[in-house]
Amino acid sequence: MPKEDSIRKHYEKLFISPADPSVIALAKKEKAGLVLVDDKKIRKALEEERLTVMGSVEILIQAKKRGLITNVKKPLDRLLKEGLRLSRNVYEDTIRLAGE
DSSP: OOHHHHHHHHHGGGOSSTTHHHHHHHHHHTTOSOEEOOOHHHHHHHHHTTOOEEOHHHHHHHHHHTTSOSOSHHHHHHHHHTTOOOOHHHHHHHHHHTTO
16 A cells, blocks of 8 residues: 555544545655645644644735735635634734734
């Protein structure tokens, strides 16, 4: 059994989406330098596999720091409208960290 298949099987029972174990297996196989994902369960599994993970909130904060966007609130509100789940505390912390 190829290593990718064993990684996939190991994680299959932990996730809601059948694609989640494949994301982990592919990221390991390709030695991904960064994996973009928001789901807590898959983030934890990726971190356990020693992969670097970044979520939407972190991407927005980095984009603002680098001058790629002028504010975080507007795109964050759009992501929430489109279905991103975020606690009120994380939302407020994000806006504060962005200096808004």
